[in-house]
Amino acid sequence: MRRLIMLGAVVWYGAALVGNCDGSEPKPAAPPELGDVAWRRGLELAAQAARKDGKPLLVLFDEVPGCETCKGYGRNVLTHPLLVEAIETCFVPVAVYNNIPGADEQTLKAFKEPAWNNPVVRIIDAESSEPPTPV
Numbered sequence: 602m603r604r605l606i607m608l609g610a611v612v613w614y615g616a617a618l619v620g621n622c623d624g625s626e627p628k629p630a631a632p633p634e635l636g637d638v639a640w641r642r643g644l645e646l647a648a649q650a651a652r653k654d655g656k657p658l659l660v661l662f663d664e665v666p667g668c669e670t671c672k673g674y675g676r677n678v679l680t681h682p683l684l685v686e687a688i689e690t691c692f693v694p695v696a697v698y699n700n701i702p703g704a705d706e707q708t709l710k711a712f713k714e715p716a717w718n719n720p721v722v723r724i725i726d727a728e729s730s731e732p733p734t735p736v
Contacts, residue, residue: 634663634671634720636679638688640696644708647695651727659692662714662721664700674720692724 629638640661641647651658664671678684688694698705700717709716712723 610642612696622728632665632667632675634667635696636662636675637682637685640694642696643704644695645698647693648727649691654693656691656693656727658720658725658727659688659694660711660712660723660725661696661722662709662718663696664717664719665696665698667700667720670719683685700713 631640634650638661641650644658647658663674685733697708697714699714699721706716708714714721
């Protein structure tokens with residue numbers, strides 16, 4: 602009986618780790634380039650959320666999949682718990698992949714960001730313009 606209870610606890614805990622205790626699909630693992638931040642995808646939808654929440658956007662332009670520099674930035678910078686908390690609390694984070702066609706490519710062009718570049722972070726307002734420089 603004790604082994605059965607232990608087995609049940611292990612199965613329940615394992616299911617909780619992959620996020621499907623409620624029968625939902627497991628959440629896919631985030632690419633290493635993005636670290637632990639819950640990045641949104643799609644600048645316009647993120648801007649709508651930023652307007653609603655009254656927060657600026659933190660836009661990450663990054664290769665996904667990316668080079669070792671991009672993966673290292675995700676693993677070493679974007680996994681620090683204090684940084685992750687600050688990004689998710691103070692901003693609406695949005696990731697723009699700088700190496701794929703489509704909407705991300707259009708966003709790159711609008712911001713004059715080069716494709717296949719190392720990680721670039723911008724803080725912008727919900728209207729997708731650079732904030733004024735503090736005096």
